[in-house]
Amino acid sequence: MSPRELAVLLTLLAEARELTNAELLAVAGVTLDGKPRLRLNALGLVESVKVGRALVHELTERGVEWCAAEFARPRPKKSGSYGGALYAVLAGLHRHLEASEQVLTDVFVPDVAGQVLRKYAEITKGEPDQVRLSELRIRLPHIPPADLSEAVMRLADRDGVHVRAEADRKTLTDDDHAAAVVLGGTARHLLTVEAVR
Structure with missing residues (x-):
């Protein structure tokens, strides 16, 4: 998974709602279009629908499951300091979810x-x-x-x-x-x- 694709998946998870590219950009400084969008759509992780002139993206159940598994994965090589910090946070959330017997959708709700x-x-x-x-x-x-x-x-x-x-x-x-x-x-x-x- 590319850093851009990972950023989109985690942003959609955290926001717990549909997001346009403009909203993705405002929230996380990333958009989902071109080959990355086609890839995430083909993998069944994100559903993208054209609404007027905007593309609206939503994390699928399979996408939530993928994110849950990512929380337990080790930090990728060459992820840098921001990536390292991100994966430390994900690991901490994973420990909390395991200990409390919660699921991601208990933690990430729409704001x-x-x-x-x-x-x-x-x-x-x-x-x-x-x-x-x-x-x-x-x-x-x-x-x-x-x-x-x-x-x-x-x-x-x-x-x-x-x-x-x-x-x-x-x-x-x-x-x-x-x-x-x-x-x-x-x-x-x-x-x-x-x-x-």
């Missing part, structure tokens, strides 16, 4: 709150502006509604994050009502983040 904050920053261009929760739901269609609501409620506990009710209730659409989260007995429709982090 829904992080996805919400990244999408908020994209919509507002990093400014502390109000964004409707209904717009976030539309822009994050891969996140189940209940998971997105839970993430927004957890974010509301952070300093500088505000989840507010729309003052002019006449402007609320059916989508706004469906996307609302209830905090303190009040339906909230708007997210504001003072400092996107």
Whole structure:
């Protein structure tokens, strides 16, 4: 496995979600295209689907199994100091999983709150502006509604994050009502983040 292919597999594992090449680049500084993509697809480790103009990549069950086996492998020769450190971390995770009788999917779960904050920053261009929760739901269609609501409620506990009710209730659409989260007995429709982090 090439370092690039390994980086893609481990990134898809850690993110626990589908990623476009743009997202892979933002998260790990790597993309999956050309021969490496064809190889990982042919091996059944990654499934790649064209969505609009973007390729979306997802780790398969076989890919998760491959990663689990990689955690137990010794450090490859000529892997350098970063590779050595990576394989030391993988070995430590492997020991933890063995001792706790857990599997990789118990450890690596989607960072829904992080996805919400990244999408908020994209919509507002990093400014502390109000964004409707209904717009976030539309822009994050891969996140189940209940998971997105839970993430927004957890974010509301952070300093500088505000989840507010729309003052002019006449402007609320059916989508706004469906996307609302209830905090303190009040339906909230708007997210504001003072400092996107």
